[in-house]
Amino acid sequence: MSWRAVAPGRVNLIGEHTDYNGLPVLPIAIDRAIRIDFRVVGEATVRLDSPMARFAPFAFQLRRPLEAADQGDWSNYVRAAARGLLEHGVELRCGIEGTVTGDVPIAAGLASSSALVVASALALLKANGVVETISRIELAELMARAERFVGLRGGGMDQAACLHGIAGHALRIEFEPLRVTPVAVPRRWRWVVASSLVHAEKSAGARELYNARARQCREALEGVAGVASVGAGAGRRAEGVPDDRREERAARGVAATKRLSYRDLVAEPDLDGVLRRAGRFLAPGLLRRLRHVVMEGRRVALAEEAVRNGDMGRFGKLMVRSHQSLRDDYEVSTTELDEMVEVALDAGAAGARLTGAGFGGCVVALCEERAAAPVMDALAGRFYAPRLGGPPGRDVMFTARASGGGRVG
Numbered sequence: 016m017s018w019r020a021v022a023p024g025r026v027n028l029i030g031e032h033t034d035y036n037g038l039p040v041l042p043i044a045i046d047r048a049i050r051i052d053f054r055v056v057g058e059a060t061v062r063l064d065s066p067m068a069r070f071a072p073f074a075f076q077l078r079r080p081l082e083a084a085d086q087g088d089w090s091n092y093v094r095a096a097a098r099g100l101l102e103h104g105v106e107l108r109c110g111i112e113g114t115v116t117g118d119v120p121i122a123a124g125l126a127s128s129s130a131l132v133v134a135s136a137l138a139l140l141k142a143n144g145v146v147e148t149i150s151r152i153e154l155a156e157l158m159a160r161a162e163r164f165v166g167l168r169g170g171g172m173d174q175a176a177c178l179h180g181i182a183g184h185a186l187r188i189e190f191e192p193l194r195v196t197p198v199a200v201p202r203r204w205r206w207v208v209a210s211s212l213v214h215a216e217k218s219a220g221a222r223e224l225y226n227a228r229a230r231q232c233r234e235a236l237e238g239v240a241g242v243a244s245v246g247a248g249a250g251r252r253a254e255g256v257p258d259d260r261r262e263e264r265a266a267r268g269v270a271a272t273k274r275l276s277y278r279d280l281v282a283e284p285d286l287d288g289v290l291r292r293a294g295r296f297l298a299p300g301l302l303r304r305l306r307h308v309v310m311e312g313r314r315v316a317l318a319e320e321a322v323r324n325g326d327m328g329r330f331g332k333l334m335v336r337s338h339q340s341l342r343d344d345y346e347v348s349t350t351e352l353d354e355m356v357e358v359a360l361d362a363g364a365a366g367a368r369l370t371g372a373g374f375g376g377c378v379v380a381l382c383e384e385r386a387a388a389p390v391m392d393a394l395a396g397r398f399y400a401p402r403l404g405g406p407p408g409r410d411v412m413f414t415a416r417a418s419g420g421g422r423v424g
């Protein structure tokens with residue numbers, strides 16, 4: 016008897032580089048997925064192959080400790096899923112043997128790796144008859160932690176989107192604790208996804224750049240703890256301390272009693288004031304990172320409101336601001352991504368931005384139904400024709416539909 020595990024990729028609509036800072040994101044799961052066709056085997060072994068040339072066949076034993084293969088080896092995503100389940104105490108007595116296929120473009124910022132991790136976990140759970148013993152939220156958290164085994168200190172957006180996708184809906188995903196709220200997207204909104212043709216390999220070059228951003232965000236938050244007048248934490252402790260003393264404390268990096276969070280900052284009524292004061296202490300690079308994260312956090316809430324109101328113009332403007340901030344403050348864009356955003360906007364998209372971690376990968380453009388074709392034509396003519404000498408394939412540019420989440424059966 017054979018089974019199939021299916022796990023979709025995702026396109027993040029807005030809320031980039033916010034998840035690992037504990038702030039919400041707003042992605043869709045898409046109608047492109049990683050599939051594992053498998054049969055259950057009696058011994059605890061995973062044996063998978065793929066028709067895709069870059070994915071060599073592999074096999075490993077389901078027992079602890081489960082070692083990683085060489086960096087960049089695709090089996091690591093499957094190993095990560097198995098290791099996550101084993102460490103969670105799931106008994107994996109049976110293994111799987113099968114084939115991996117899929118149509119999520121690889122290394123394109125569309126979470127193909129998380130889709131592979133999630134599909135592997137679903138296949139292993141099914142093989143051992145325990146799919147129902149673990150909730151989707153639990154599995155999403157577990158797989159987010161497990162994928163870090165591969166090296167990227169990712170947040171939890173990709174795995175949560177992959178497991179919670181719903182046709183026709185965006186997903187507001189909140190963290191600490193993980194929560195997913197579906198938000199219906201107006202039927203006539205179209206999401207054009209287009210690759211910059213620059214690969215952003217999570218397990219390779221992009222990994223260090225990404226992890227460095229996560230580190231800088233933590234440093235920036237520590238640096239600003241003394242100047243934020245927020246909520247219960249640092250602010251209250253600093254209240255009654257004259258301004259110059261407060262600033263001096265911050266300059267010396269005096270830690271707050273309660274840890275300041277990005278969530279506190281997003282809720283701060285005088286955010287401009289905090290950022291201005293922070294500018295006197297933080298290195299300019301750290302200030303830019305911090306500013307991106309908090310402003311992007313605010314944009315997610317505004318964007319969700321715009322979806323609920325069916326306000327495409329507003330949503331589009333927020334996407335454009337998000338892109339500018341990722342380009343100027345977070346410094347994860349590329350000249351290709353910037354150019355594509357310009358072309359899409361010129362051709363009538365309501366908004367466009369890079370999606371995913373950046374450093375290459377894709378842009379997503381929001382269009383009216385009738386504007387999708389002109390936007391795609393403009394990208395084909397102005398961006399792809401000079402680079403590819405012809406039209407882009409279906410792997411390079413397509414319209415994505417908000418779709419259902421991972422499943423096995």
Ligand code: GLA
Pocket residue numbers: 027030031032033034035126169170171172173371372
């Ligand atoms: C990668 C990570 C996600 C998220 C995005 C940036 O896709 O896996 O957790 O941080 O980058 O928003």
